[in-house]
Amino acid sequence: MKPVRRPGETLARPKPALPDTNTILRYLLDDEPQLAVRARDFWEPVREGSSRAILTEGVLMECVYVLQRFYKAPRERIASSLSAILGYKGLEREGLELFEAALDTYGVTSLDFVDCLLVAREEAGLGKVFSFDDKLNAQITRKERR
Numbered sequence: 001m002k003p004v005r006r007p008g009e010t011l012a013r014p015k016p017a018l019p020d021t022n023t024i025l026r027y028l029l030d031d032e033p034q035l036a037v038r039a040r041d042f043w044e045p046v047r048e049g050s051s052r053a054i055l056t057e058g059v060l061m062e063c064v065y066v067l068q069r070f071y072k073a074p075r076e077r078i079a080s081s082l083s084a085i086l087g088y089k090g091l092e093r094e095g096l097e098l099f100e101a102a103l104d105t106y107g108v109t110s111l112d113f114v115d116c117l118l119v120a121r122e123e124a125g126l127g128k129v130f131s132f133d134d135k136l137n138a139q140i141t142r143k144e145r146r
Contacts, residue, residue, distance in 0.1 A: 049089030
């Protein structure tokens, strides 16, 4: 039954979901059949835009870490798989451009993902990276030359 809206009253929009790391991992890896089905049931409506979700920076960082360290997935595959999810219609847009830029850098460098997020923030004009990490500083210098 559809809720009745009175004149001047607005219906509250359902709050977006906050998926955790395991939801994404089961969806991408399809390694635990029962959980993978539930993950697909969650992510497919987000992909189509019929439900909404927010992917937090912490969850994204943990996904990269687990896929790289425990599953030994190639960096390029991690970047492309997670970038595909960032394009889902129902995913909230705030911060996604930074995540995409960080994944792009991660896929083609040997930097840790956290450093890639710093590079993305500097490129977006959100601050200036201060680091003693030579690899990170070299990446920023390369990006500045472009």
